[in-house]
Amino acid sequence: MKAIRIHGPKDARYEEVPMPKPGPDDVLVRIRATGICATDIELYDGTMFYITNGMTRRPFIPGHEWSGDVIELGANALEFSLGDRVVGECSIGCRQCAYCRRGWYHLCPDRGETGFLKQAGAFAEYVAFPRFFLHKCDGLAYDSAAFIEPTGVALNPTRQTRVSPEDYVAVMGPGPIGLFAVQTAKAYGARKVILAGRSDGRLAVGKQLGADATINVKTENLVEKVREATAGHMIDVVIEAAGKKEVWPDIVSILAPRARIGMTGLFAGAKCEVDFDPLVVNEVQLFGCLGGPSLWPEAISLHQSGKVTAAPLITHRLPLADFAKGIEISRNRVQNAIKVVLQP
Numbered sequence: 482m483k484a485i486r487i488h489g490p491k492d493a494r495y496e497e498v499p500m501p502k503p504g505p506d507d508v509l510v511r512i513r514a515t516g517i518c519a520t521d522i523e524l525y526d527g528t529m530f531y532i533t534n535g536m537t538r539r540p541f542i543p544g545h546e547w548s549g550d551v552i553e554l555g556a557n558a559l560e561f562s563l564g565d566r567v568v569g570e571c572s573i574g575c576r577q578c579a580y581c582r583r584g585w586y587h588l589c590p591d592r593g594e595t596g597f598l599k600q601a602g603a604f605a606e607y608v609a610f611p612r613f614f615l616h617k618c619d620g621l622a623y624d625s626a627a628f629i630e631p632t633g634v635a636l637n638p639t640r641q642t643r644v645s646p647e648d649y650v651a652v653m654g655p656g657p658i659g660l661f662a663v664q665t666a667k668a669y670g671a672r673k674v675i676l677a678g679r680s681d682g683r684l685a686v687g688k689q690l691g692a693d694a695t696i697n698v699k700t701e702n703l704v705e706k707v708r709e710a711t712a713g714h715m716i717d718v719v720i721e722a723a724g725k726k727e728v729w730p731d732i733v734s735i736l737a738p739r740a741r742i743g744m745t746g747l748f749a750g751a752k753c754e755v756d757f758d759p760l761v762v763n764e765v766q767l768f769g770c771l772g773g774p775s776l777w778p779e780a781i782s783l784h785q786s787g788k789v790t791a792a793p794l795i796t797h798r799l800p801l802a803d804f805a806k807g808i809e810i811s812r813n814r815v816q817n818a819i820k821v822v823l824q825p
């Protein structure tokens with residue numbers, strides 16, 4: 482089969498590789514759509530943590546936001562049928578350790594990560610995938626289904642911070658995760674969702690997806706705008722999806738007492754100065770949110786019911802062979818790119 486394999490920094494080849502063989506607990510999937518994510522850019526550049534610390538060995542097939550059709554079943558994969566439309570998870574836990582047994586398979590010390598650790602990714606024509614981490618997603622378009630993964634990432638802070646109808650929610654960062662978080666917070670009944678960021682184009686997409694207000698932090702006064710939008714109440718829940726250290730003082734400046742903060746961004750080691758006193762006296766709660774463990778069925782039903790959509794985020798579609806081109810479109814936001822989808 483044809484696949485994209487990363488051989489070195491900025492060295493991704495579209496080449497012939499052996500056809501994967503499903504084991505008894507695997508399903509063979511024909512890939513239909515795979516999204517390019519910021520992690521794929523880091524994997525391509527060779528800067529991603531798992532590569533720099535030696536855990537990911539090249540060459541490997543990347544791709545963790547994908548959808549496809551079941552074309553072959555392992556002997557034990559009785560819950561699937563040929564032709565099922567499916568999506569697969571990123572974290573593949575061992576299913577035995579203390580973390581896996583508590584449902585925290587994304588923290589499993591022996592886990593695989595689709596597209597860079599143990600589990601081959603989906604920038605390929607086919608993938609053999611463990612049935613335990615595979616979900617049916619009937620009725621979804623292939624390219625929408627490819628974005629169940631980032632939807633789960635946005636759902637995680639929405640859940641952990643317990644967004645409810647009395648909450649004013651601020652989403653910091655209008656990238657793909659922020660744009661899904663606007664929708665998941667609305668789906669959870671948030672009183673108002675305010676999206677803050679630096680790109681007018683992306684803020685406009687946020688508005689289209691249901692944000693009640695948008696704030697360009699470069700050109701507008703964040704605190705004043707939030708005060709206006711919340712009738713002076715300020716923010717009950719912050720969903721952080723920027724991953725830039727400049728966001729921390731912004732977050733602290735808009736909190737209401739007892740605010741909850743769900744953080745999804747990775748800061749590449751950047752340190753922020755923290756004044757703890759306002760956090761303590763206001764009983765602020767902080768949640769680190771990694772991936773979307775156990776949230777895939779919910780993310781799928783949010784798409785199936787139309788409460789969440791990926792359509793306005795998908796700006797580019799390319800053939801699989803154009804991986805490197807897709808990476809540069811994504812990195813440089815060519816033609817206001819948000820999400821690039823590759824199709825084998």
Ligand SMILES: [Zn+2]
Pocket residue numbers: 518519520545546630631
């Ligand atoms: Zn991703």
Ligand SMILES: [Zn+2]
Pocket residue numbers: 574575576577578579580581582586589590591592
């Ligand atoms: Zn485990």
